[in-house]
Amino acid sequence: MTSQLTRALRIGIVLVGAVLAAVVGWILFYSVPDTLADLLGILLVIVTIIIGVRLAGRVAGSIYPEYDVAEVAVEGPISRDGDGPPIPGRGGGTPSDDIVEQIHAATDDSNAEALILKLNTPGGEVLPSDDIRRAAMEFDGPTVAYATDVCASGGYWIASGCDELWAHDTSVVGSIGVIGSSVNAAGLAERLGITYERFAAGKYKDAGNVLKEPSSDEREYLQGLIDDYYDHFVERVADGREMDPQAIRETEARVYLGVDAYDLGLVDHLGTRDDVEARVAELLGRDEVQVREFTPHRRLAARLRGSAQYLTYAFGAGLSSSLENTDGLRFRF
Structure with missing residues (x-):
């Protein structure tokens, strides 16, 4: 299936989902807006449409994915x-x-x-x-x-x-x-009067000590x-x-x-x-x-x-x- 056809099918599914959501929202919430409740119903219709579009988009993406x-x-x-x-x-x-x-x-x-x-x-x-x-x-x-x-x-x-x-x-x-790599600061330590006393168990425990x-x-x-x-x-x-x-x-x-x-x-x-x-x-x-x-x-x-x-x-x-x-x-x- 070509990418153009896949894209067209996805758009079609989204449009159908939007229409169905609008119809459902209209039936559930809308009447002549002469009260505050009616105005709220219109807002609920809009929210329902948005939700429907998103759900339809997910369905479309699942059936006809944009990528492979x-x-x-x-x-x-x-x-x-x-x-x-x-x-x-x-x-x-x-x-x-x-x-x-x-x-x-x-x-x-x-x-x-x-x-x-x-x-x-x-x-x-x-x-x-x-x-x-x-x-x-x-x-x-x-x-x-x-x-x-x-x-x-x-x-x-x-x-x-x-x-x-x-x-x-x-x-x-x-x-x-x-x-x-390991920094070797033994010479510098000697010039500064710093001494190293070993307290370790195991022959190589302090191998690489600076x-x-x-x-x-x-x-x-x-x-x-x-x-x-x-x-x-x-x-x-x-x-x-x-x-x-x-x-x-x-x-x-x-x-x-x-x-x-x-x-x-x-x-x-x-x-x-x-x-x-x-x-x-x-x-x-x-x-x-x-x-x-x-x-x-x-x-x-x-x-x-x-x-x-x-x-x-x-x-x-x-x-x-x-x-x-x-x-x-x-x-x-």
Whole structure:
């Protein structure tokens, strides 16, 4: 059924509902308005018409929906609360739980036969990123990830759980890597006369404490954690993208323009948003599709930020995680 015919049928149902509501309201409440009660009756007729139109609109939307594809946007740094790691000059992103909620809403919506994930993110925390990826994988239908400006690190992690990944020629894609960091203030503490006394149970409990120089054993231990996280990242991407893990490792956590990412097999197709919709229509076996964006409530700052703020972060960040302990050690995937 074409979108024009669907729209006409919806309008027809709404008009019929309005007429029926007007008739019912007139019969129930209206007479010659020569008293206050009669005037109140006219107002009740109007209220009944409004209610009838709304009910008819819901019925029409249920019988002849305006959309058959859901779109959910993942924009900005990915974190549980939408704030992201403390990068100066960069706004927050959308809380990951809100994104997951919208994907689940699309999954439960019988009208949404396919899912488009619009990705414009430099990455973010591990578990929130994986929650979004898992939610997309649970969608019962074609899932197409679409990279706009930036799809790096945690964004690429999410995309690896979709059936296809599209990007512009000049999208920034990649950053499949891990970084860990810890401030080392041992020298400064010594100059200031600050000493560190250890009270801990467990050999590595205070590994990465900012007030002490890490031993070679502790460095090896922390690097082992980074290597384990990286292996996990590569494994997930290799499974989702059906790629050779070695080919992923050879990217060395670099970011690429979309055209180069396509040549490396990191992206399935290059194209515009119209091309993405045409591809979804092809996957559903129809001539065209109607897309509805499932949008969570966002703070004003999140809506106003620009994706250019995140470009520098995308070049240096991996799929970041706030696995930060009281000793000041931070790992970022």
